[in-house]
Structure formats: structure tokens, C-alpha cells
Amino acid sequence: MTEKIAYYPGCTAKSYAKYMDSTARIVMKELGIELVELDRWNCCGTVYGLADDNLYSQLAPIRNMIRTLENGFDEVVTICSMCYNTLARANDLFKSDKEKADRLNAFMYKEPDYEGNVTVLHLLDLLVKRVKFQAVKEKVTNPLKGLKIAPYYGCTLLRPREISIDENIEHPSILSELIFALGGEPVEDPYMTECCGSYLTVKDKHLVADRTNKIVGSMQKRSADIIMVSCPLCQFNLDRRQKEVKALNPAFHKVPIVYFTQLMALAMGVDYKKLGFQDHYVDPVPILKKRGLIREKKKVAAKIAK
Amino acid sequence: MARIIVANTEYKVPSNLTIMKALEYLGWRLKRGVGCRGGFCGACSTIYRMKGDHKLYTGLACATKVEDGMIIAQIPISPANKKSYNIDSLKAQPNTILELYPEVARCISCNTCTKACPQDIQVMDYVQAALRGDIAKAAELSFDCIMCGLCATRCPAEITQFNVGILARRLYGKYIAPKYKQLEKRVKEIEQGKFEDELSKLTKASKQKLVELYAARVREEVKR
Numbered sequence: 001m002t003e004k005i006a007y008y009p010g011c012t013a014k015s016y017a018k019y020m021d022s023t024a025r026i027v028m029k030e031l032g033i034e035l036v037e038l039d040r041w042n043c044c045g046t047v048y049g050l051a052d053d054n055l056y057s058q059l060a061p062i063r064n065m066i067r068t069l070e071n072g073f074d075e076v077v078t079i080c081s082m083c084y085n086t087l088a089r090a091n092d093l094f095k096s097d098k099e100k101a102d103r104l105n106a107f108m109y110k111e112p113d114y115e116g117n118v119t120v121l122h123l124l125d126l127l128v129k130r131v132k133f134q135a136v137k138e139k140v141t142n143p144l145k146g147l148k149i150a151p152y153y154g155c156t157l158l159r160p161r162e163i164s165i166d167e168n169i170e171h172p173s174i175l176s177e178l179i180f181a182l183g184g185e186p187v188e189d190p191y192m193t194e195c196c197g198s199y200l201t202v203k204d205k206h207l208v209a210d211r212t213n214k215i216v217g218s219m220q221k222r223s224a225d226i227i228m229v230s231c232p233l234c235q236f237n238l239d240r241r242q243k244e245v246k247a248l249n250p251a252f253h254k255v256p257i258v259y260f261t262q263l264m265a266l267a268m269g270v271d272y273k274k275l276g277f278q279d280h281y282v283d284p285v286p287i288l289k290k291r292g293l294i295r296e297k298k299k300v301a302a303k304i305a306k
Numbered sequence: 307m308a309r310i311i312v313a314n315t316e317y318k319v320p321s322n323l324t325i326m327k328a329l330e331y332l333g334w335r336l337k338r339g340v341g342c343r344g345g346f347c348g349a350c351s352t353i354y355r356m357k358g359d360h361k362l363y364t365g366l367a368c369a370t371k372v373e374d375g376m377i378i379a380q381i382p383i384s385p386a387n388k389k390s391y392n393i394d395s396l397k398a399q400p401n402t403i404l405e406l407y408p409e410v411a412r413c414i415s416c417n418t419c420t421k422a423c424p425q426d427i428q429v430m431d432y433v434q435a436a437l438r439g440d441i442a443k444a445a446e447l448s449f450d451c452i453m454c455g456l457c458a459t460r461c462p463a464e465i466t467q468f469n470v471g472i473l474a475r476r477l478y479g480k481y482i483a484p485k486y487k488q489l490e491k492r493v494k495e496i497e498q499g500k501f502e503d504e505l506s507k508l509t510k511a512s513k514q515k516l517v518e519l520y521a522a523r524v525r526e527e528v529k530r
């Protein structure tokens with residue numbers, strides 16, 4: 001039987017990162033879990049509000065907790081690391097600060113009172129804790145053999161400690177374990193938990209290009225074929241900013257940046273044309289072909305038939 | 307009778323009147339803040355409080371009955387941020403609305419707009435749909451908007467929600483909604499003058515004849 005779980009996609013997964021959303025649904029279905037999108041949801045708040053006296057910024061995430069309950073769930077899973085970070089931290093604040101919780105409820109008087117009884121999960125959490133990587137492994141029909149994959153966590157999956165999806169913040173291993181399960185070869189790099197530059201990309205793209213140069217550059221020195229991320233903003237920064245990196249570092253060559261759900265789908269035998277690679281600045285297809293993970297069976301067959 | 311306060315002065319008015327009628331009962335001649343008188347044009351936006359109640363209520367003066375203890379102010383005009391665009395050169399893409407109204411990204415989901423809307427529209431939800439590029443949803447949710455402007459006067463993010471909504475509906479109507487083939491056919495027929503004879507017969511018909519024809523009318527089935 002398929003298990004159902006409330007799913008919060010987030011705005012970016014509905015636009016820029018729509019293939020992160022669609023591949024997540026595909027692989028989870030394959031693993032026996034249906035992601036049920038909340039029928040009403042709003043932006044997570046984008047970044048967790050640190051201003052202690054500004055509760056406005058906590059309204060958006062907490063309202064999504066209320067929507068989760070309205071949909072009959074007490075657990076909500078998200079795929080975007082930024083959304084996960086904002087939702088989980090706001091939820092923690094709500095649970096630990098009664099005074100703020102009361103004030104938020106009073107402000108949102110049209111909604112039923114929230115009591116802090118929702119759990120926020122990242123999809124990776126769900127894979128580790130409930131599904132287990134062994135089950136993922138069993139669904140793999142196209143093992144990513146010979147593909148050197150550098151896991152990249154960035155900040156928002158791991159920091160602060162209270163919401164980290166991995167016990168070991170300094171040297172997390174969840175993504176490497178996933179890569180093993182998919183049959184790939186993890187290439188761990190000290191830069192895997194460094195910040196990509198986040199929203200500074202809007203204000204100062206050269207600063208982010210510099211981050212990209214350091215992060216991607218370091219990983220390519222360890223001969224990574226591809227870099228695996230769990231956040232649309234990390235993906236955007238590390239992928240699109242490679243455009244500007246060449247000017248900083250002539251020795252740089254491009255490395256594709258993909259979502260973990262895209263690689264999961266590929267390993268589970270989903271047609272690569274459905275994975276959204278056409279939307280990437282650095283095309284992952286050539287290296288995947290080179291490693292023999294994409295085979296254009298039909299075309300060859302059609303040519304022979306001709 | 308109901309006691310109401312308008313422009314800091316207390317008056318007694320019959321309690322079965324709408325706010326608009328009550329103002330006229332008091333001798334005000336309304337030049338602004340009035341239009342259709344039927345809850346459709348959005349001209350008569352009004353805010354009020356009830357004595358002893360902290361809440362700020364909103365309503366349409368033509369569709370809200372006076373109550374004892376109302377403190378009333380009309381908001382005949384709501385200054386709006388309105389972008390000019392040529393709908394033919396826009397594309398219905400996820401970021402189209404954000405490019406014209408980037409302030410949509412400032413929405414903090416406070417829901418104040420929804421609380422203010424006299425049409426009971428889920429205003430926050432249509433702003434949020436616009437933010438994530440779901441034009442169809444934004445169009446659907448904002449469909450009943452009468453552009454009264456009450457949401458925009460209350461928004462802490464200074465968004466002009468109703469102009470976001472109408473842009474979504476224009477984009478939806480032009481680029482996303484399924485086209486009625488029947489409609490195109492009918493427009494062509496009208497242009498070719500197919501109904502002119504019938505129409506001129508109607509304009510010349512007696513009242514008696516018109517009543518007969520109306521009673522005997524046949525409705526066409528809806529076809530897509």
C-alpha cells in the first residue's frame with residue numbers, strides 16, 4: 001500500500017526547479033510513498049527571520065504548519081533545503097517560546113490555533129529514517145556505476161545543529177550514503193558544507209562566481225564528474241555562475257550540478273529526457289553518456305530499422 | 307434607530323439603512339465613493355470600527371447595514387501601483403507577474419488582505435499563487451475581485467493586490483484558458499451579418515410580441 005505524506009513543494013520547486021519537484025514525486029512513488037501536495041500553501045518565508053522582535057517573518061512558515069493540520073497530517077516533507085530550514089526553525093521557535101506562539105496565534109485569529117504539533121522533514125530525512133537507503137538500492141535498475149559524484153550540502157541542511165539532517169555537521173555522510181545506494185562513487189570534498197553565496201547572487205554575482213570557483217574548482221580537482229545538491233538556490237548559484245568563473249580561473253572547466261532526486265530517478269531507470277537536464281546551464285547529458293548511464297536505445301534501433 | 311459616528315460626529319439613523327443610504331439620509335451628497343449601489347463596482351470602500359471592539363472592519367457602503375456604535379470612514383480612492391503593459395507582447399511564464407510587480411515577493415503571508423476583502427476572496431492565496439508563477443490559480447482565485455482597493459490599503463508589503471489579480475486574469479484569458487470554438491464561430495457569424503434581419507425584427511416588434519418571443523426562447527447548449 002502506498003503511504004501518503006503531506007508535501008510542501010515551495011515556490012522555487014514550482015518554477016525554476018520544477019524538475020526537482022517532478023523527479024521527487026516520481027522516485028517517491030517508486031518507493032511506495034505518495035507526496036500529497038498541500039491544497040493551500042504559501043511561501044515558506046524564504047529566509048528564517050532572525051530579528052527577535054519581528055514576528056511578521058514567522059507568520060508564513062507557521063501558517064504552513066496550520067495548512068498541514070488542515071490537510072489531515074501532522075508531518076510535512078519538503079525538498080528545498082531553504083524551505084526546510086525556514087519551516088523547521090520557525091516551527092522550533094514556536095514550540096520553544098510560548099509567548100511568541102501566543103502572539104502569533106492571536107494575530108492569525110482567523111486560523112485555528114496552532115499548537116506546535118507538526119513535524120517538518122526534509123525529503124532526505126524521510127529517505128534515511130523511514131524509507132532506508134537499502135530500499136532505495138533495491139529499486140535501482142541503472143546503477144550509476146563509475147560516476148564520480150561530489151555531494152554538496154551547503155548550509156541550510158545542516159545549520160543550525162537543532163535542525164541538521166545529519167548528526168555530524170562538520171562531516172556529514174547522508175548524501176554519500178545515498179550515492180552508494182545509487183551505485184555511484186562519492187567524492188567528498190572539504191567544500192561540501194561551505195556556503196554557495198546564497199541570495200548574494202542577486203546583489204553581487206561576482207562574489208558568488210568566486211564561491212563557485214572555489215567549491216566547484218575544488219571538487220573538479222578531485223575529478224568529480226558531477227555535483228549533487230538538494231537546494232534550488234545552491235543549484236542556481238553553482239550552475240549559472242559557472243558562466244562568470246572562466247574569467248576568474250582560465251583552468252576551470254564546467255561541471256554539471258544536479259538535484260539528488262534527478263540522479264535517483266536516473267538510477268531507477270526513468271528516461272533521462274524526463275529529468276529536466278535541458279534546463280541546466282551546464283548540461284549533465286554528455287558526462288552521463290560518457291559513463292554509459294544514458295543509452296539512446298530507441299534512436300539506434302530506429303536507425304537500424306531504416 | 308442606530309447611532310453612528312461619521313466624521314467625528316454622532317448621528318441617529320434608521321437601523322435598516324445601508325451605510326450609503328444612511329450617509330444620504332444625513333444629507334450628504336455622494337460624488338465619490340459611490341457607483342453601482344449594488345455591490346459590483348467597488349467604488350464605495352468603507353472602513354469602520356464598532357465601539358468597544360479593537361477590530362478594524364471593512365465593507366462596501368452600499369452592501370453593509372448600519373449598526374449601533376459604528377465609527378465610519380469611507381475610502382473613495384485607493385492609490386495604486388499600476389504598470390502599463392501591452393498584453394500582446396507579454397508571455398504567460400512563471401515570472402511574468404513578478405517582473406511587472408516585483409513587490410509581490412515581499413508578501414509575508416500575514417493574510418491581512420484576505421481579512422479585509424468584502425468579496426471574501428482568498429487574497430493572500432492569489433498573491434501567493436502569483437508569486438510562485440501559478441497564473442491559472444491566481445486568475446481563478448481573484449475572479450470575484452471588484453477592485454475596491456481595501457486589500458491594498460491594508461497590506462504591510464505595499465502590494466496592489468487587485469492589479470496583480472487583473473494581470474493574472476488577463477494572462478490567463480489570453481494565453482492559458484481553453485478557447486471556446488463556438489464563440490469564435492458566433493463572432494464570425496455576427497460579423498458576416500447573419501443576425502441582422504432577426505435583430506431589426508426585434509427592434510421593431512411590439513412589447514406584446516417581445517414578451518411572447520422571450521417566453522418561447524430556446525437556449526443553446528454549451529459547447530466547447
Ligand code: SF4
Nearest residue numbers: 423451452454455457
Ligand atoms: S481582492 Fe482587494 S480589491 Fe479585490 S475585492 Fe477583495 S479587497 Fe477589494
Ligand code: SF4
Nearest residue numbers: 413414416417419461
Ligand atoms: S496583506 Fe500583503 S503581505 Fe499580507 S498576505 Fe496580503 S499581500 Fe501578503
Ligand code: FES
Nearest residue numbers: 341342343348368
Ligand atoms: S456602489 Fe458599487 S460596490 Fe458599492
